[in-house]
Amino acid sequence: MRNGMSQDLLSLAFTLNGETVSVRVEPHRTLLWLLREHFDLIGAKEGCGVGECGGCTVLLDGQAVNACLVLAGKVDGADVLTVEGLGGPEALHPLQRWFVEKHAVQCGFCTPGMLLSAKALLDRNPQPSREEIRVAIAGNLCRCTGYDAIVDAVYAASREAIRP
Ligand code: FES
Numbered sequence: 001m002r003n004g005m006s007q008d009l010l011s012l013a014f015t016l017n018g019e020t021v022s023v024r025v026e027p028h029r030t031l032l033w034l035l036r037e038h039f040d041l042i043g044a045k046e047g048c049g050v051g052e053c054g055g056c057t058v059l060l061d062g063q064a065v066n067a068c069l070v071l072a073g074k075v076d077g078a079d080v081l082t083v084e085g086l087g088g089p090e091a092l093h094p095l096q097r098w099f100v101e102k103h104a105v106q107c108g109f110c111t112p113g114m115l116l117s118a119k120a121l122l123d124r125n126p127q128p129s130r131e132e133i134r135v136a137i138a139g140n141l142c143r144c145t146g147y148d149a150i151v152d153a154v155y156a157a158s159r160e161a162i163r164p
């Protein structure tokens with residue numbers, strides 16, 4: 001019986017935060033489960049589990065996705081970026097640094113997802129308007145900051161990026 005179960009496992013190989021990884025996983029698992037439970041990358045949060053809160057946002061081939069809604073099998077051959085791959089204490093990404101500068105982090109639960117939605121925006125539109133920033137993070141709920149500080153942080157990061 002155990003063998004029968006193992007034959008149902010999916011074999012996946014993909015790029016995770018710049019490194020090639022491989023894993024065998026049950027087909028019903030989500031990308032969020034894979035990240036948190038298998039790879040111990042706990043930046044992506046499980047808030048609602050049904051695609052409503054954005055706490056689980058990661059980049060899949062450069063697109064911001066709700067990892068709670070993506071079946072693990074979808075990442076085979078793909079490129080996945082989580083907040084751990086964006087930057088860390090020793091080398092903050094400009095978005096992370098501006099989130100700190102602008103006091104855009106309170107409890108921080110929403111922050112990893114906000115950062116990745118913002119990165120996806122800046123990658124396709126390096127100089128967004130404040131309205132475009134609001135649209136880009138519309139799927140990321142924050143119960144703490146009221147959004148103004150977050151929009152300020154993304155705006156500041158985008159303008160810094162174009163400085164010589
Ligand atoms: S946990 Fe995925 S959108 Fe809420």
Ligand code: FES
Pocket residue numbers: 104105106107108109110111141142143144145
């Ligand atoms: S900082 Fe707490 S939910 Fe956004």
